[in-house]
Amino acid sequence: MILRSDWTRRGLLGLGLAASGGFLLPRPARAETALPLTPACRDDDDEPTPAQTEGPYFTPNSPERADLVVDGVDGPRISLTGYVRGRTCRPISGALLDLWHCDAEGRYDNQGYRLRGHQFTNDKGFFGFQTIVPGVYPGRTRHFHIKVQAPGGDILTTQLYFPDEPGNVRDRIFDEALLLHIGFPFTGPVASFEFVLA
Numbered sequence: 001m002i003l004r005s006d007w008t009r010r011g012l013l014g015l016g017l018a019a020s021g022g023f024l025l026p027r028p029a030r031a032e033t034a035l036p037l038t039p040a041c042r043d044d045d046d047e048p049t050p051a052q053t054e055g056p057y058f059t060p061n062s063p064e065r066a067d068l069v070v071d072g073v074d075g076p077r078i079s080l081t082g083y084v085r086g087r088t089c090r091p092i093s094g095a096l097l098d099l100w101h102c103d104a105e106g107r108y109d110n111q112g113y114r115l116r117g118h119q120f121t122n123d124k125g126f127f128g129f130q131t132i133v134p135g136v137y138p139g140r141t142r143h144f145h146i147k148v149q150a151p152g153g154d155i156l157t158t159q160l161y162f163p164d165e166p167g168n169v170r171d172r173i174f175d176e177a178l179l180l181h182i183g184f185p186f187t188g189p190v191a192s193f194e195f196v197l198a
């Protein structure tokens, strides 16, 4: 997987061009084919994923779905994929991931479920969403919101961030431990993250 540190400049530019040119609208891929990501599982890499504030716009009971680009949602596509594992590298299957974020204009849907959805990890602890790149909500840097819960476990509520985003340094709750890895393994950008649950 190619990691691009200049994600903001080239990635978003590319996404913008892609959005206007229309070549970057992949068919919803099966989660298993979206990302060749191997969990690191190093001895020094077992710190649990940090929790962050839920923010004011969580809506419970989101629909179960992998593709959040429905109902006229427009914007540059991105996949959000990764794994959920325990601190001993054990993959956690059946873990719930509930994702929500603003649209390309920085607006949250607080009446319905646009850009909201949940799914469960497979037997390898893998998940995969298809969505759009969030816009920038006023006063914040670009981010996803997500809740992650192992079966019968505590709920981890946190946020995920984009590398090289100018707003990161000004954001009061930004945490570099929550940076996504951005790759372009196939036809479109893939943001990946490995959640470690305590």
Ligand SMILES: [Fe+2]
Pocket (backbone or CB within 6 Å): 055, 137, 140, 143, 145
């Ligand atoms: Fe937010």
